[in-house]
Amino acid sequence: MLIAGAVWLLGNIFDNLADRGIASGFGFLRSTAGFGISTSLIEFSEASSIGRAFWVGLLNTLLVSAIGIVLSTILGFAIGIARFSSNWLLARLAVIYVETIRNIPLLLQIFFWYFAVLRSLPGPRQSHELGGLFFLNNRGFYTPSLSLDAGGVAILFSVILLAVLAILKRGQKRVVKLCAFLASGLFIFVAVGAEFSLPELKGFNFSGGMVLSPELVALVIALSTYTTAFIAEIVRAGILSVPRGQIEAASTLSLPYRDQMRFVVLPQALRVIVPLLTNQYLNLTKNSSLAAAIAFPDLVSVFAGTVLNITGQAIEIIGITMAVYLTISLSIAFAMNVFNRNTALRGTSP
């Protein structure tokens, strides 16, 4: 019966595709795109192939997710810990933040930041500025940029990687190591001849520097503030899961509050926090697909939006899009499981 049903469905699909004159298969990926994309990490023009448009969309999705994950983790931990502050006002403020943000739909928040805040900013001539380096107006957020050749990029990335490894590796003088890496990185940086470029107002718009589009800024702000609220709740739950005796013992050793948090409470809380954090990172990545609503060219908006309208190959395109998200979800879950195993083991050895 199941097989008969499947055959019937497949028959319907082929009939429908034939009726609408849609070719099946993945050949469409090689044809020329014929449309432009506003924000792109790699070179893209109307003459590029549709396959390349896919990579542009995917990279944009990953970019937004990566920025969002970093920001929301930092803010989430800060606000989660603030809920335990001895300052009543600060603790209340943290509660209000969490309860407000997480009870309002994310899409509404994206719209708010995009249409009500960023699009109604003044034009380039009246932009808000910060120290002549950063400019904010209705065309986007302008920051100074670094121009690097390929070698410079490679060195920069390896320095960042080493710094991250140095932080993760438990050592006595983490801070010293980190500073050493940063200093050497900066040295190499200057040595390879990196150039700073500042945004400048020329005529009606800015030139030089780097511009983040209003769509990108709105999406990043909304995604990270939204996920922050959920991460803050997770951090709170993690801290509450540490037995009171641990904190009392730490106070008996007359550890100051900061050290109690850093050496006693947080390391134990992390064991509860990390698996739940994984879910939030996955949610953030999946939520970045709401970019389609404000036309930020992420995977869904480029591929399941523009490309689908042009080619009409619904099955292949939706299939690829879903497969990509599944792959991202499964790999983040895998990476966090590895990290989780490392944090879980630490408690047993000194």
Add this chain to the structure above:
Amino acid sequence: MQWTRQNLFSSWGNTLTTLLILAGLLWALVPLLDWLIVSADWRGSKRVDCSSGGACWVYVAERFDQFLYGFYPEEERWRVDLMAVVLLGSLSLFLWSRVSGRTATACVFLSLIIGWFTLTGGESSLPPIETRLWGGMMLTIVLTVGGLALAFPVAILLALGRRSTIPVVKIFCTAFIELWRGVPLITVLFMASVMLPLFLPDGASVDKLLRALIGVSLFAGAYLAEVIRGGLQAIPRGQYEAAAALGLGYWRTMYYVILPQALRHVIPGLLNTVIALFKDTTLVLIIGMFDFLGIIQASLNDQEWLGLAAEGYVFAGIIYWAICFSLSRMSKGIELRSNTHRV
């Protein structure tokens, strides 16, 4: 006095924090309240009535009916009101301890079926009303409640299937759940609106709202299934053994013994899924439907009322917040009550 000293000014750092926060609040709240309430325009019926520079609530008041009912014909809106009362009535049966959970569930499902036929019309004396005219808060509730009602039976079967001892069933259910949980809702909605028509034979078509409902319920079903599975895992082995000792088969064991206990355990989790789904229904605006947020978004492009984005979003935010916040309080209340009952 004692309290302020302890909680706000206990140390230098603490005092500094307090003062900084107070300054920040003053800086942010005063203009905000001024815009929201003091210098806002409350009275009038036209765009020109909003001249004070504060928020223009005239626009919300003028459009309020549309925000509630979408484009549902005005003379037929009593149907929506009536069905809202029926739905609320049947939902409140859950709070009445003399009615069993099974009866209440049956009543809710019955009222949903009646509601669907009343709202669409076409039978007897009610003129038919196409679902593309549905919109506003009404559509949001139809999507949430309808999506959940379709998802719930599927979710129970999936949760049972994932704990099944038959490998084929177990693998199928696990893969099905993980598939929908691993992709964003928006791709599911795209799939439902673009791909579903391809699966059907020539000439047959599925209503757009129904397609969205199918997408929403597949997605919600996977999440509900995981919540229910959590409840199933909390049931001690002895319950299964006792049911087996009474000679109950698999389905009867589940229906009479396991599920009633498991579902009661996870009521807070179920309510959290409801809240998440309620917020997620806003995504249907991307596939061109006018739910509560969708209709507000559409009305912002009205030539007569341009430039009122902030008012529209603040109003939508307040309504969504009020509903989600009260649901989450309810979930917390039930959680606390059920904890005290447990031995």
